[in-house]
Amino acid sequence: MSFFKRLFGFFSDDKKATAAPSPRPVAPAAVAQAPQGAALIFIGWGEMVDGQSKISGYLLRPRSLVANRPIEASALRQALEREQVARFAEQRLVIIPLTVAQWQAVDFRSLIQRRSCFLIDDLGQLDAPARDALVASIRAAGARLAVDLRNDADLNLAGQADVLLFDFQTASLATLEKTVKTLRQRKPGLLMAADNVHTWTEHRLCLSLGFDFCLGSFAATRDEEAAAGPISESRLVVIEMLNQLRSDVDLADLATTAMRDPAVVVKLLDMANSPLYGLPRKVANLEEAIMLLGRDAVYRWLAIALLHVDANSGRDQTLMVFALCRAAFLKQVAGDADKQKADEMFLVGLLSILESLLGLPMSQILEKMRLPETVADALLRGEGPYARPLQLALALERCRLDQAIVLATSIRISPTELLDYYREAMTWATSEVGND
Structure with missing residues (x-):
């Protein structure tokens, strides 16, 4: 579809x-x-943007709506289940932050799919045998392990990780480049993500340093280095149709404008013939398609098409x-x-x-x-x-x-x-x- x-x-x-x-x-x-604890846990989704500028994963950010109230393990699991985290992890990397106590208190296997990854915030506080046992339990459950290096964590933990998180703003570029290169040589399949990235320029810089993903406020911002060209003809057609709909022009005039861009015509006819609208017969005439769809539906489609074309x-x-x-x-x-x-x-x-x-x-x-x-x-x-x-x-x-x-x-x-x-x-x- x-x-x-x-x-x-x-x-x-x-x-x-x-x-x-x-x-x-x-x-x-x-x-x-739903338990009150689960109902009052906000799950933020931090976008992990890859080298193709696509969202390839998420770092979850659980927060309690009640100030200074710790998040209980059972409530957190239920909140994550309500978010359908496992469904996301079928296709994209999903990093789920937990504490050692939370992992040990509750069975989180209901959240695990092929790209599920647990970030144990206080893993470095365990002694070596306890840490090894906890990591082994995560692997046995079928999940990956992320290690947080954003706060100068022990680099020795990196050897046990599948994903590493760095803070782009706190370390010097020379240190980041050297660390990433060293870790890449030790473990070629290791994934590394730079957090706290503010601009698309910083995103490109992180990629050049060897990072796989970036997180931060840049993802929804304007790319300051991208040349701003004129609005394309397809978008101009869509804008004119939006304006015509707001002016209540005749359907014939609206169809004439649409015909300036074959892609718009094809998509409007495709939508009119969608099973969603349940029309009794196929529609081949653009003016008829617009009439049957209704002005409101066409306006919504055009507003979205303005972004999509x-x-x-x-x-x-x-x-x-x-x-x-x-x-x-x-x-x-x-x-x-x-x-x-x-x-x-x-x-x-x-x-x-x-x-x-x-x-x-x-x-x-x-x-x-x-x-x-x-x-x-x-x-x-x-x-x-x-x-x-x-x-x-x-x-x-x-x-x-x-x-x-x-x-x-x-x-x-x-x-x-x-x-x-x-x-x-x-x-x-x-x-x-x-x-x-």
Whole structure:
């Protein structure tokens, strides 16, 4: 099934209800019955970006919503199971941080798939026999081992690891280069990740030093060294169609604009003939396809196509994950009481990544688009009713939990709702792009 067919599964029930269905619904009873500890554990997902600029793995960052409360092992396992961590680990490397006590207290085998990896934070505090026994138990369970060198941990631990984590900002480049080279010679199959990477330039530097992955705030940012060219013809066609839909032009005029780009025509017909829409016969006429799909569905598709057309690089796919996650999260925050608000908040999340994707100032991009004033205010000036929900999405994306809780409280979102919304959005976004 194509990307856009899967994508519109997120909206396929809009004719029956104003709220988009979740790909992985959590029944109210399940939430109510979940242990309080598990329900109040936030799992942040730190993207591990590889040499092709794709998201190849995640470093999980569990946080308790209750300040100064340690995370109990059983609650953590249940929180990770609710995140469907094992499903992620079927395709991507997933690093799960635990303490020695947590590993020993609970059976974590339900989380293990072929790319599951446990990071034992206090492994270096064990004596050699106890450490060897713990590592052996992780291997016997079928998982990999990560070792954290971000805080000057003992390099001797590296020999037992499958994955090593470094802090790019704390060590000198000469030291990092020498260490990575030495470890690569000792253990060629060892994977190494640089954390705390701030820019795409630093990402490229880390790759040149021999790192396999980078983590940090750079992944959703603009690549400062990428030349900003003109907006492509395909994207200009999509933008013009979006503007025409907002102006309620005749379907014939909309179809004429679409015909300037054969790819747009093919994808609109493909979507119209998708089983999701259940049309009784195949549609071959573009104007008829637009009429049958409805203006709202076409507008949503075009908004997403604005990101997807001409987006073939690994970095484009990475940015698409951020855009879809933000959009789905904001749509859930909006709720089902006001369809227009939900659609506009989805659009805010989706378009918030355009500056990074196109390498152009947001003001220059939005000059070509006729957007609702509330959407433009949030994207351009960080103002209006959608600005704070967008800030909330960004805070969760960056694992800034304290800030997220304050923002959520200000817009009357409970901690449980906050975690559910983020988990659902993250799962949907990563599955859509990851399976394309």
